[in-house]
Structure formats: C-alpha cells, structure tokens
Amino acid sequence: MIKLFKVKEKQREQAENSNGKPPVKKQTAGELRLHKDISELNLPKTCSISFPNGKDDLMNFEVTIRPDDGYYLGGTFMFTFQISSIYPHEAPKVKCKTKVYHPNIDLDGNVCLNILREDWKPVLNINTIIYGLYHLFTEPNHEDPLNREAAAVLRDNPKIFESNVRRAMAGGYVGQTFFTRCI
Numbered sequence: 185m186i187k188l189f190k191v192k193e194k195q196r197e198q199a200e201n202s203n204g205k206p207p208v209k210k211q212t213a214g215e216l217r218l219h220k221d222i223s224e225l226n227l228p229k230t231c232s233i234s235f236p237n238g239k240d241d242l243m244n245f246e247v248t249i250r251p252d253d254g255y256y257l258g259g260t261f262m263f264t265f266q267i268s269s270i271y272p273h274e275a276p277k278v279k280c281k282t283k284v285y286h287p288n289i290d291l292d293g294n295v296c297l298n299i300l301r302e303d304w305k306p307v308l309n310i311n312t313i314i315y316g317l318y319h320l321f322t323e324p325n326h327e328d329p330l331n332r333e334a335a336a337v338l339r340d341n342p343k344i345f346e347s348n349v350r351r352a353m354a355g356g357y358v359g360q361t362f363f364t365r366c367i
Contacts, residue, residue, distance in 0.1 A: 214271035218242050221310040231314055243267040246281075247314055251321040255349045259284075259366045263295075263317060265310070275304035276313065283363050285352035287326050287335035291361060295320075296330040333359070 211219075219242060225233065230250045237244055247263045261284060266277040278300055280293040288296040297316050299308055329335030338345040348358045355365030 212269045214267060214269045215242060217272050218267050218310070224309075225311055225314075227311070227314060228318060231318060233314075243269075247317070249314075249318055249321060251318070254322040255324065255346055256284075256286075256321040256353070259321075259353045261321065261366065265313075272306040272308070275300050275308075276310070278313065278317070282366050283352075284366070285331070285334055285348050285358050285361075285363060286320070287324050287329040287331050287338050288320050290330040294330055296328055298328070 222233070222242060227233065230252050232248045233245055234248070235241065235245050243266065245265050247265060249261045249263070251257055251259060251261075260282070262281040264279050264281055268274045268276075278295050278297075280289045280295055283291060283293075290296075295317070297313070297320060299313060299316050324338060326335040326339040334345070334348070337348060352358050352363035353365070353367050355363065357363075
C-alpha cells in the first residue's frame with residue numbers, strides 16, 4: 185500500500201516538472217454536473233446568464249429575467265445562484281438582487297419556490313430553476329407567500345396589486361418601502 189502512495193507522489197512530481205505548472209485541480213462531481221447543466225441550457229429569450237467572476241467560477245453566477253407577460257412585463261430582475269460542491273444532491277442557493285414587490289420574493293431577496301426547498305430532486309437542473317423563477321413573474325402565487333402583504337393584496341384586489349407592482353418597478357414607494365427602478 186505504501187508503494188502505491190509513493191508511485192502517485194512521483195507521478196505528481198513528474199507532472200509538475202514536465203510543464204512547470206502544478207497539476208490541474210480536479211473538478212468535483214458538482215462542478216462536472218453544473219458544467220453539463222450550463223452547456224445544455226435552453227433559456228427563453230427573456231432570460232440570460234452571466235458569470236461575474238469569470239468562466240473559471242461556474243459555481244457562482246447570475247441570471248437576469250425580463251418577463252414578457254403578466255404584472256411584471258418590462259421589468260428586469262437579477263438573481264444570484266450559489267452552487268455547492270455536492271450539487272445536484274443539494275439545491276442551489278438563489279437570491280433576488282432586485283428589490284421587488286412580489287408575494288413569493290421577500291424584501292431581502294429570498295425566493296419561495298418549492299423546487300428550491302422541499303421538492304428539490306437531483307434530476308432537476310439549472311434550466312428547471314430558471315423556468316420556475318420565470319413562472320413566478322408570469323403567475324405569482326398568493327397561496328405560498330414570503331411577502332404576506334403583497335400576497336394579500338394580490339388575493340383580495342388584483343387591480344391594486346397591479347398598481348403597486350407598476351409603482352415599485354417604476355421606482356417609488358409601496359407603503360413604507362422604497363423600490364428602485366427596474367424598468
């Protein structure tokens with residue numbers, strides 16, 4: 185057994201000395217799966233993905249959603265994704281960077297989407313999550329809220345909800361909360 189470790193160490197030394205660089209860092213299973221997911225993305229034209237830390241950091245990226253239907257038509261919403269090394273066995277951590285008046289997104293950017301919590305399964309992928317986020321903007325759900333106030337307004341008076349969404353997206357106050365322009 186000890187000889188095996190010495191052989192591996194010698195191979196590593198030869199690899200370092202042969203090209204003057206340390207051996208390439210081995211990718212985790214999560215990184216490999218994420219690379220596959222990203223290469224197979226089939227996003228709607230209203231969604232885009234970017235890598236603010238460069239393509240070398242696939243585990244942290246941003247998704248921009250520009251809904252083309254519903255209450256949030258014309259808005260631009262940015263989400264950050266943080267992927268753990270054990271992905272897909274753990275759901276990505278997703279936060280909304282754009283402050284938004286929405287029943288399923290609180291003012292801190294936390295997102296209430298079942299596939300990011302209890303319904304996450306390793307067969308799901310990044311594409312599924314992005315479509316789920318997009319769906320939150322085309323069909324907000326007042327039945328499973330993070331922002332209970334917005335959910336109550338959507339449930340009880342959709343016209344006032346629509347007015348609040350427009351005011352928030354244009355850059356203004358809804359109640360005591362100020363929203364920056366996202367149109």
